[in-house]
Amino acid sequence: MSTRRCVRPADTVAAGRALAAWLAPGDVVVLTGPLGAGKTVFATGVAAALGVRERVTSPTFTLVRPHACANDRGIATLYHADLYRVESLDEVADLALGELVEESALALIEWGERGAALWGPEHWEVRFTLDDDEVRELALVAPPGRAPVGGWAA
Amino acid sequence: MILGIETATTACAAGLADSERSVESLLARDRRHVEVLVPGIQGLLAAWPAMLRDVTRIVVDYGPGLFTGLRVGVATARALAEATGAELVGVTSLEVYATQAAARGVSGPVVAVVDGRRGELFAQRFALGDAVVALDAPHVVRPGDLVAGATGAAPVTFVGDGAIRYAGDLAAVPGATCLGIAWPSPETAMALGARRDPAPVHPLYVREADAVANFATRSRP
Numbered sequence: 001m002s003t004r005r006c007v008r009p010a011d012t013v014a015a016g017r018a019l020a021a022w023l024a025p026g027d028v029v030v031l032t033g034p035l036g037a038g039k040t041v042f043a044t045g046v047a048a049a050l051g052v053r054e055r056v057t058s059p060t061f062t063l064v065r066p067h068a069c070a071n072d073r074g075i076a077t078l079y080h081a082d083l084y085r086v087e088s089l090d091e092v093a094d095l096a097l098g099e100l101v102e103e104s105a106l107a108l109i110e111w112g113e114r115g116a117a118l119w120g121p122e123h124w125e126v127r128f129t130l131d132d133d134e135v136r137e138l139a140l141v142a143p144p145g146r147a148p149v150g151g152w153a154a
Numbered sequence: 155m156i157l158g159i160e161t162a163t164t165a166c167a168a169g170l171a172d173s174e175r176s177v178e179s180l181l182a183r184d185r186r187h188v189e190v191l192v193p194g195i196q197g198l199l200a201a202w203p204a205m206l207r208d209v210t211r212i213v214v215d216y217g218p219g220l221f222t223g224l225r226v227g228v229a230t231a232r233a234l235a236e237a238t239g240a241e242l243v244g245v246t247s248l249e250v251y252a253t254q255a256a257a258r259g260v261s262g263p264v265v266a267v268v269d270g271r272r273g274e275l276f277a278q279r280f281a282l283g284d285a286v287v288a289l290d291a292p293h294v295v296r297p298g299d300l301v302a303g304a305t306g307a308a309p310v311t312f313v314g315d316g317a318i319r320y321a322g323d324l325a326a327v328p329g330a331t332c333l334g335i336a337w338p339s340p341e342t343a344m345a346l347g348a349r350r351d352p353a354p355v356h357p358l359y360v361r362e363a364d365a366v367a368n369f370a371t372r373s374r375p
Contacts, residue, residue: 028272093221093359093361094225096221096222098271098272099220099221099222099271100222102271103185117294117361118361119272120270120271120272120273120274121272121273121274121296122272122273123272
């Protein structure tokens with residue numbers, strides 16, 4: 001696990017872009033951390049790197065929002081999900097995100113730890129922590145055998 | 155007559171059976187459950203020939219397996235049972251696979267394995283002899299852990315679609331045989347379900363048991 005410091009929102013966006021470089025179709029990325037820690041800002045960076053043209057906002061009320069992607073990596077759809085408002089695990093299971101990504105897609109799941117056992121061992125996790133000076137530390141946990149080359153710390 | 159519905163893998167299949175004969179049909183291999191299931195059932199009935207009202211019992215595979223498939227299969231089975239008054243019976247994908255292994259002459263220890271996606275298997279142990287006897291409950295396991303835990307003296311047979319995807323991993327068990335079967339047979343399911351009492355059916359999503367605890371213990375901010 002390595003961590004990356006983000007001082008400004010632009011740093012968090014850049015972190016999302018950096019992670020996107022290592023992602024492949026079928027990947028599930030779980031984003032964890034308190035409200036306001038920068039999870040949605042991070043998602044905009046991932047989306048930009050994958051060629052999402054539309055605006056990426058928090059899917060808190062829609063639970064999951066599909067975005068069409070334009071890239072040469074075989075990732076056709078980005079599913080951006082937010083489990084903050086989910087009341088029961090049945091709702092998470094019903095989304096079937098772990099299966100949807102098998103069809104040339106990728107899932108970014110805010111508050112994804114709420115469905116932890118559904119994602120299996122093969123997922124990415126980015127843990128956001130926020131200190132009193134609004135500096136964010138992003139810790140990256142890669143799936144087994146997928147440790148990013150080139151490093152994460154910046 | 156009995157209607158069998160199978161949606162626990164990326165394949166969708168259905169079958170019909172009465173006391174004299176049975177048929178089954180692969181409707182699609184590639185995740186088109188919602189598109190092919192009901193027309194496929196209509197096609198089977200037309201070919202038999204029979205009407206939907208002739209169906210007195212519906213046997214549905216309720217998992218574990220591909221959740222996006224199972225919810226189509228289970229919802230369709232429940233709706234048809236509600237509409238026609240047919241009895242509804244559930245069988246698990248794992249017991250169907252184990253029974254198929256027995257029908258192919260396998261005996262001794264068997265582990266039925268269904269691809270659980272995300273690097274995991276749904277698994278259940280059986281002893282095959284005069285009968286198919288379950289030795290534990292359906293559970294989630296990583297292929298490596300299943301291999302590490304296989305310590306029995308008798309050679310084990312892995313059966314199911316998981317024995318196709320993870321044949322390489324499972325072959326590490328000394329003496330093990332992999333019997334790959336891409337989808338559970340509706341005819342086998344109907345034979346099992348013919349002898350069972352009707353009961354409400356919900357998709358068996360084995361991971362839920364683990365995940366509920368995790369969800370419940372996490373306080374909301």
